[in-house]
Amino acid sequence: MERNFTRRDFLSMAAAGAAVSLGGFGRAFAQSTQDKRVVVIGGGFAGAACAKYLRRADPAIQVTLIERQRNYVTCPSSNLVLIGQQPLSAITLGYDKLRLNHGVKVVYGNAVSIDPSGRKVALESGEALPYDRLVVAPGIDFKYAALEGYSEQAATVMPHAWKAGPQTELLRRQLEQMPNGGTVIITVPPAPFRCPPGPYERASLIAYYLKRNKPKSKVLILDANNGFAVQEGFMEAWQALYPGMIEWVPGSKGGRATKVDAKSLTVSTSAGQHRGNVVNVIPPQKAGDLADKAGLTDETGWCPVDAGSFESTRQKDIHVIGDSSIAGKLPKSAAAANAEAKVCAAAIASLLAGRTVGDPSFINACYALASPTYGLSVAGVYERTAGGIAPLPGAFGVSPLKESAKYRAKEAQDASGWYENIVADSFT
Amino acid sequence: MRPTTRFLLLCACIFTPQFIYSTAASAAPTAKMMANTCAMCHGTDGKAMGKMEELYGKPANKIADELFEFKQENKGRVMAPLMNAYTDEQIRMIAKYFESLPSKKR
Numbered sequence: 171m172e173r174n175f176t177r178r179d180f181l182s183m184a185a186a187g188a189a190v191s192l193g194g195f196g197r198a199f200a201q202s203t204q205d206k207r208v209v210v211i212g213g214g215f216a217g218a219a220c221a222k223y224l225r226r227a228d229p230a231i232q233v234t235l236i237e238r239q240r241n242y243v244t245c246p247s248s249n250l251v252l253i254g255q256q257p258l259s260a261i262t263l264g265y266d267k268l269r270l271n272h273g274v275k276v277v278y279g280n281a282v283s284i285d286p287s288g289r290k291v292a293l294e295s296g297e298a299l300p301y302d303r304l305v306v307a308p309g310i311d312f313k314y315a316a317l318e319g320y321s322e323q324a325a326t327v328m329p330h331a332w333k334a335g336p337q338t339e340l341l342r343r344q345l346e347q348m349p350n351g352g353t354v355i356i357t358v359p360p361a362p363f364r365c366p367p368g369p370y371e372r373a374s375l376i377a378y379y380l381k382r383n384k385p386k387s388k389v390l391i392l393d394a395n396n397g398f399a400v401q402e403g404f405m406e407a408w409q410a411l412y413p414g415m416i417e418w419v420p421g422s423k424g425g426r427a428t429k430v431d432a433k434s435l436t437v438s439t440s441a442g443q444h445r446g447n448v449v450n451v452i453p454p455q456k457a458g459d460l461a462d463k464a465g466l467t468d469e470t471g472w473c474p475v476d477a478g479s480f481e482s483t484r485q486k487d488i489h490v491i492g493d494s495s496i497a498g499k500l501p502k503s504a505a506a507a508n509a510e511a512k513v514c515a516a517a518i519a520s521l522l523a524g525r526t527v528g529d530p531s532f533i534n535a536c537y538a539l540a541s542p543t544y545g546l547s548v549a550g551v552y553e554r555t556a557g558g559i560a561p562l563p564g565a566f567g568v569s570p571l572k573e574s575a576k577y578r579a580k581e582a583q584d585a586s587g588w589y590e591n592i593v594a595d596s597f598t
Numbered sequence: 599m600r601p602t603t604r605f606l607l608l609c610a611c612i613f614t615p616q617f618i619y620s621t622a623a624s625a626a627p628t629a630k631m632m633a634n635t636c637a638m639c640h641g642t643d644g645k646a647m648g649k650m651e652e653l654y655g656k657p658a659n660k661i662a663d664e665l666f667e668f669k670q671e672n673k674g675r676v677m678a679p680l681m682n683a684y685t686d687e688q689i690r691m692i693a694k695y696f697e698s699l700p701s702k703k704r
């Protein structure tokens with residue numbers, strides 16, 4: 171069993187009355203943890219890290235992770251899979267390490283409803299899991315109704331690839347099959363959406379692929395918004411790397427998609443119709459469906475929470491983390507999900523032990539690739555504020571403009587270092 | 599040491615229409631709370647994977663010196679803006695936390 175056993179762990183276990191022997195403490199926990207149960211729904215960056223850090227914070231707590239898929243495909247790095255730089259297997263993970271290294275119980279199943287007063291989660295299989303505190307981390311779902319013509323069915327022709335997996339491979343195949351001289355359209359939904367720099371990283375890497383394989387082709391970004399994350403950095407990179415290949419149409423100039431048609435591969439905006447050879451529709455988004463059903467969302471479609479504990483302001487004893495939550499100025503990123511998970515885990519450990527919840531501290535750091543060797547970053551330390559969560563003044567930065575190729579290559583290398591470490595920190 | 603590159607420091611208002619709230623002066627996250635946020639790049643407990651710099655088991659003085667250098671010289675790719683967030687005392691707390699981790703098996 172690979173686990174660090176700290177003095178603090180020992181004390182908290184002793185306090186919980188655990189019968190502990192250093193040799194076989196894995197078994198000792200199983201007996202002593204009957205009384206405090208935390209169930210985590212969703213094994214993405216948020217839920218997985220929360221389950222792990224709960225066990226690290228207090229090994230006396232029994233933690234059960236419910237996840238509907240046996241394998242998790244990370245969205246980070248999936249844009250590299252899209253252009254054939256990595257196989258899908260390189261970004262596919264399992265949950266064994268959470269179980270083996272941290273004693274998280276993993277239940278594969280679909281959570282279909284929550285009973286907040288009875289404190290139980292029902293699975294599709296009919297099983298019901300009781301909890302003292304529940305963590306809801308289901309990621310995003312799509313607001314199909316907000317974009318005329320788009321549906322699960324249409325996504326088999328105009329992929330979103332905004333949940334990684336088969337959709338990523340579908341879009342990759344379409345890119346491989348399109349003719350030289352064709353157009354790839356990417357539609358960007360109104361903010362907030364998962365991964366603010368993501369659509370622009372995708373446009374960059376697709377341009378990288380096209381330039382090498384189908385150089386007469388173009389990328390057209392139809393954007394509902396009037397600006398984007400790390401905009402100056404991306405624009406500088408596009409000018410340098412792919413001059414004339416990427417066109418960005420902001421919302422104010424008719425960029426917002428109002429209707430799509432899978433038969434003719436067209437996107438309609440207020441300014442007219444565009445036809446693509448490949449159409450990547452990134453649809454309007456909301457919190458994962460389960461959050462809706464459980465009454466955790468507000469009129470925005472996302473879940474309001476307390477910034478120190480991530481406890482829902484709508485339902486007692488239920489915490490919401492990751493993309494589903496409204497986390498102030500923290501973006502919907504894997505990095506923020508990982509940071510929120512730890513704050514939430516510490517808060518739950520305190521609440522279950524009857525201690526007051528301490529002050530949170532967060533880091534968000536997003537790397538985006540303008541090419542496989544050209545990295546851009548945005549990083550900041552965030553704290554709770556009167557209005558929610560915001561970066562500390564002066565502690566928020568983006569990659570400088572006019573930097574050397576060497577610097578960009580270093581940031582691309584940092585990006586893969588970040589990926590390796592956040593994956594290990596969240597899932598192992 | 600001369601800073602080789604300067605990180606661009608911005609306020610988030612460039613990306614968002616709202617202003618930044620100033621921090622609660624009373625905020626006092628624990629050393630563990632702050633140190634855990636480093637893990638997404640430097641690994642759980644600072645046990646880094648791949649090429650990222652290892653923090654686990656490093657002497658507190660060494661970590662703190664490096665962090666002060668990032669902060670004072672506005673140097674380092676992401677580290678400079680991150681270090682601007684912390685008081686000198688908090689930087690020392692974080693450095694000590696990594697030093698204090700038990701030197702058990704990895």
Ligand SMILES: Cc1cc2nc3c(=O)[nH]c(=O)nc-3n(C[C@H](O)[C@H](O)[C@H](O)COP(=O)(O)OP(=O)(O)OC[C@H]3O[C@@H](n4cnc5c(N)ncnc54)[C@H](O)[C@@H]3O)c2cc1C
Nearest residue numbers: 212214215216238245246281308309365492493503504505
């Ligand atoms: C193309 C792309 C690139 C990205 N790149 C980056 C990047 O470089 N850096 C970064 O920080 N972020 C990046 N992101 C964003 C990042 O992927 C998300 O912010 C992150 O995955 C959010 O984590 P989460 O745990 O909230 O949700 P998810 O990762 O979506 O996890 C939710 C999990 O819950 C499960 N689930 C949902 N409902 C149920 C249910 N009812 N029962 C059981 N299980 C359920 C799902 O199967 C899923 O495994 C990128 C996103 C995209 C689309």
